[in-house]
Amino acid sequence: MAEAPITVIFADISGSTMLCAVRGDETAYKLVSSCLNTLEAEVRRFDGRVIKRVGDAILAVFDAAEPAVHAAHAMQVALEAPDSEVHAEGVRVRVGIATGTAVLDAGDIYGDVVNVAARLTSLAGADEVFMAGETYEGIPAAMRDNVRVIDQLALRGRPDWVLVYQYLWKQEGATVSTNVRPRGYTAALELTYGGEKYALGPSRPKLTVGRDPDNDVSIDETVVSRHHCEVVLRGDKFLLVDRSTNGTWVLTDGGDTFRVTREEITLAGSGRILPGRQSLEPLRYRVGPQTQA
Numbered sequence: 001m002a003e004a005p006i007t008v009i010f011a012d013i014s015g016s017t018m019l020c021a022v023r024g025d026e027t028a029y030k031l032v033s034s035c036l037n038t039l040e041a042e043v044r045r046f047d048g049r050v051i052k053r054v055g056d057a058i059l060a061v062f063d064a065a066e067p068a069v070h071a072a073h074a075m076q077v078a079l080e081a082p083d084s085e086v087h088a089e090g091v092r093v094r095v096g097i098a099t100g101t102a103v104l105d106a107g108d109i110y111g112d113v114v115n116v117a118a119r120l121t122s123l124a125g126a127d128e129v130f131m132a133g134e135t136y137e138g139i140p141a142a143m144r145d146n147v148r149v150i151d152q153l154a155l156r157g158r159p160d161w162v163l164v165y166q167y168l169w170k171q172e173g174a175t176v177s178t179n180v181r182p183r184g185y186t187a188a189l190e191l192t193y194g195g196e197k198y199a200l201g202p203s204r205p206k207l208t209v210g211r212d213p214d215n216d217v218s219i220d221e222t223v224v225s226r227h228h229c230e231v232v233l234r235g236d237k238f239l240l241v242d243r244s245t246n247g248t249w250v251l252t253d254g255g256d257t258f259r260v261t262r263e264e265i266t267l268a269g270s271g272r273i274l275p276g277r278q279s280l281e282p283l284r285y286r287v288g289p290q291t292q293a
Contacts, residue, residue: 003101007068007135008109009048010117011039011075012057014092014126032056035086039075039093046071051109057121061109065099065131065138072097072129073169080127080170092127096120097167099134116162119155123164133163153235161235189238189267191231193217193283205233209275209283217283223276229260231267231285238267238287249274251282 013035036058040050043060046067051059062068072095079087096118102111120130136147146168152161189200191207198207198216208215210228219228225244232239240260242248247261252271272282 003103003111005099005101006104006109006113007062007065007097007099007138008102008113008117009043009060009062009068009072010057010096010114010121011060011072012094012096012121014094031086031089031091035079035091035093038078038084038086042071042074042078045074051107059109059114059117061102061104065097065135066140066143068097068099069129069131069135069139069143069167072167076127076129076169094121094124094126095129096122096124097129097131097135099132099138116155120162120164123153123155124166127170129167129169131165131167133165136163136165187233187236187238187287187289189231189233189285189287191273191283191285194281200231200233200238202233207231209273219275219280221276221280223280225276228275229273231273239264240267240273244275246276248276249278251278 013032036053036056039058043050043058046062048060048062048067048071051061060071062071075093075095078084079091079093081087098113098116098120100111100113100116102109102113116132120132124130130150131147136144147165148168150164150166153164155162191198191200200207207217208227208230209217209219210226211219211221211224212226215227223246225246228244229240229242229248232241240248240250241264242260242262244261247259250258250260250265250267250271250273252269254269258265267285268287270284270286272284274280274282
C-alpha cells in the first residue's frame with residue numbers, strides 16, 4: 001500500500017434532487033442509472049478505472065491527466081448526443097479533475113486529491129468541467145487551447161489556494177474571459193486573548209477555540225463547547241467557523257453584531273469574538289494587510 005501519482009475524476013449529476021421531485025423516484029432512478037452507466041463507459045474507454053459510485057456521482061482514477069480530460073470531454077459529448085435520453089430529460093453532469101498522489105487500497109482510494117476533485121465538482125455548474133492546476137500542467141499544449149483560468153480559489157477544508165481552470169469542451173456560447181490575474185495571499189489576522197497574541201496567515205492558517213485543553217485557545221466555561229469554533233484562512237479571507245451548541249457572537253468595531261451558529265462568517269476590520277455568550281471575555285481580532293518579510 002503506497003502512494004501513487006494519479007488523476008482523479010469526480011463526476012456528479014447536477015440537480016438530481018429536483019429530478020426526483022419532478023419526475024418521481026422510479027423514473028429519476030432509471031435516468032440517474034443510465035447517466036452513470038454512460039459516464040462509466042467513457043472512463044473505461046480512456047483506460048480509467050471506476051472506483052465507486054457515490055450516490056448520484058462516480059469516482060474514477062487515471063494514470064495521467066490527459067486521458068482523464070479526454071474522458072471528461074467524452075462524457076459531456078455523449079450526454080448531449082441527439083439520441084441521449086437523459087439529456088432530453090434535463091439530466092446534466094458537472095465534473096471535477098485533480099492530479100496528485102493518493103493511496104489505493106482494497107479497491108478504494110484515499111488522499112487529498114480526491115477531496116480536491118470533489119470540491120471542484122461542487123464549484124462547477126451543469127455541463128462544466130473544472131480542473132486543478134496540476135491537471136492543467138499535465139496535459140499537452142494543444143489541449144490547453146481549450147482551457148481558461150478561473151482563479152485561485154479557496155476550497156472548503158483546505159487552507160491553501162487551488163488554481164482552478166475550466167476545460168471548454170464546447171466552445172459555442174462560451175463566456176468571454178477577461179483574463180483577470182489570479183489572486184494571492186494578501187491578508188493577515190492578529191488575535192489577542194488573556195494576554196496572549198496570535199498571528200494568522202499563510203504560515204499559520206487556523207486557530208481553534210473551545211473548552212478542551214487541546215485547542216489553541218482553551219476557555220474553561222460550561223457554555224463553551226469542547227471544540228467551539230475556529231478562525232481559518234481560506235483563500236484571501238479569514239472566516240469564523242462555528243461548530244458549537246450555543247453559537248458565537250461577533251461584535252465588530254463598526255457597531256454590527258452577528259450571532260453565528262453552525263455557519264461561517266467573514267471577519268473584516270476589527271472587533272470581538274465571544275464564544276457561548278456575550279458576557280465572556282472576548283477574543284479581540286484585527287484583520288490587516290500581510291506584511292512583507
